[in-house]
Amino acid sequence: MKKKKIEEMVHDENLGMTLIVKTVARMMIAMILLFGFYIIIYGHLTPGGGFAGGVILAIAYTLMMLAFSRKLALKKLNNFWASIWDNLGMLAFIVLGFIGLNFGYFMFNFIWHGTPFHLVSAGFIPLANIAIGVKVGAALYAIFIGLSIYGRIITTEEETK
Amino acid sequence: MTALPIIILILMIAGAIVAVETKNMLSAVIAAGVVGFGVSVLFLFLRAPDIAITQVIVEVLSLIILIRVTTNTDNEAIEKRIDNFANITGLIFVGLFIAFCVWAFVDMTPFGNPLMRVSQHYLSAGLKETGAANIVAAVILDYRAYDTLGEAVVIFTSILGAFVILRKHGKKKLVEKDTEEIGIPE
Amino acid sequence: MTVYILDFIIFAIGIYSLIAKRHIIKKIIGMVLIEYSTNLxxxxxxxxxxxxxxxxxxxxxxxxxxxxxxxxxxxxxxxxSIVIGLGTLALMAAYTMKLYEKYKTFDMCEIKRLRG
Incomplete structure (x- = not known):
């Protein structure tokens, strides 16, 4: 199998949905990712936080997989790296908790709180939000990869039989 | 004041009945989506914007997952003969359940007047103790961070379970085969 | 109190779907309805x-x-709880796909009969 570049795969007519869906999705995906990062980073000031932002990131990659093809989405972020990001987010959250153990108790808010209503405030809550967001987003994307890839292998084998 | 939640709840009950009783699986899944989006609108009315955002997005993703399950399969309903015993048992159970619910709700605090013994402290001292303007974020990541840790472990375990169940062959065979057919990069 | 009872009618519909329906996807929809009404x-x-x-x-x-x-x-x-619900829903979907691949049906009674 010869390796194609991503730009060729975007314009390939055999992969993914029709031209209209591809054009709209190409404009939307960047905005959805940006909105997800905004929701994660400003989670301690405005509604949102790690959980909502993480699911938004997962939705952006899922839209990429549905509108273009599974090949392109896996070229951007495959299942191995999705599980690596998942583990990194989990590890970062636990490590933040254990650093707090040095200053008091587990999950102690050890960083200086700062002035309220600013972006850099609230101690370790923004850091924990980022860890949770990466963890939830990578986990849900990995679940969708699992449901997509492994199910499809089963059906293709049935057809060949 | 309580007219709006009652209207939305009646719409959600109609959606739930359609989702349970319809024959086509795709329309059942979409009717279950009506209930989810109704819940998110109601969350917005109940002054919970965090949960409204999360519920809308989670509803979209769960609809995608359920539609993924129903495609490539036969969508016809199974019930060719009506199972009277199961229906009657279910209806009796539902009737008993609602009767006990009414009996229990008499002693509850009325709608719109919460008790708030614990959360009074979170509301009055949350900004000073944690520095976060969003009190919900302060509760989930500072006061009750163990809860969030447990949630992260549950998601971790669930994707582990999903991957183990869905894999058909061992890992080596899967990689060799997929690079040709489906195109997973090494 | 009216709002509480209307909310628990959705819960009851979910329980009815879990008990009386034989289709696996109907049972999953019942679980989802129960989860929504409890959150609400x-x-x-x-x-x-x-x-x-x-x-x-x-x-x-x-x-x-x-x-x-x-x-x-x-x-x-x-x-x-909402995000946990999404994770468990994906796990149930994975089980359903595996069951359909093994038994070629969604009927619970048929699956029980075809054991082995």
Missing amino acids: FLILIGFRYGGIAPILSPDMNSVQFSQCAVDPLPQALVLT
């Missing part, structure tokens, strides 16, 4: 008439805020 019930308990969302703005002192905000504790619990 927890939020309904914490609502306060004329309340505001539990998010501070700079022109608000904390005494006045604590008198008029809704309950933040159920919101924090439900926020984690």
Whole structure:
């Protein structure tokens, strides 16, 4: 199998949905990712936080997989790296908790709180939000990869039989 | 004041009945989506914007997952003969359940007047103790961070379970085969 | 109280779907309905008439805020519960796909009969 570049795969007519869906999705995906990062980073000031932002990131990659093809989405972020990001987010959250153990108790808010209503405030809550967001987003994307890839292998084998 | 939640709840009950009783699986899944989006609108009315955002997005993703399950399969309903015993048992159970619910709700605090013994402290001292303007974020990541840790472990375990169940062959065979057919990069 | 009872009617519909239906996807939909109604019930308990969302703005002192905000504790619990619900739904979907691949049917009675 010869390796194609991503730009060729975007314009390939055999992969993914029709031209209209591809054009709209190409404009939307960047905005959805940006909105997800905004929701994660400003989670301690405005509604949102790690959980909502993480699911938004997962939705952006899922839209990429549905509108273009599974090949392109896996070229951007495959299942191995999705599980690596998942583990990194989990590890970062636990490590933040254990650093707090040095200053008091587990999950102690050890960083200086700062002035309220600013972006850099609230101690370790923004850091924990980022860890949770990466963890939830990578986990849900990995679940969708699992449901997509492994199910499809089963059906293709049935057809060949 | 309580007219709006009652209207939305009646719409959600109609959606739930359609989702349970319809024959086509795709329309059942979409009717279950009506209930989810109704819940998110109601969350917005109940002054919970965090949960409204999360519920809308989670509803979209769960609809995608359920539609993924129903495609490539036969969508016809199974019930060719009506199972009277199961229906009657279910209806009796539902009737008993609602009767006990009414009996229990008499002693509850009325709608719109919460008790708030614990959360009074979170509301009055949350900004000073944690520095976060969003009190919900302060509760989930500072006061009750163990809860969030447990949630992260549950998601971790669930994707582990999903991957183990869905894999058909061992890992080596899967990689060799997929690079040709489906195109997973090494 | 009317709102509580209407909420628990959705719960009851979910229980009926779990008991009386034989299709696996109908059972999954019943579980999803139960989850939604439980989340909604927890939020309904914490609502306060004329309340505001539990998010501070700079022109608000904390005494006045604590008198008029809704309950933040159920919101924090439900926020984690919703995402857990998505994870368990994906696990149930994985089981369903595997069962369909093995038995070629969604009927619970047929699956019980075709054991082995």
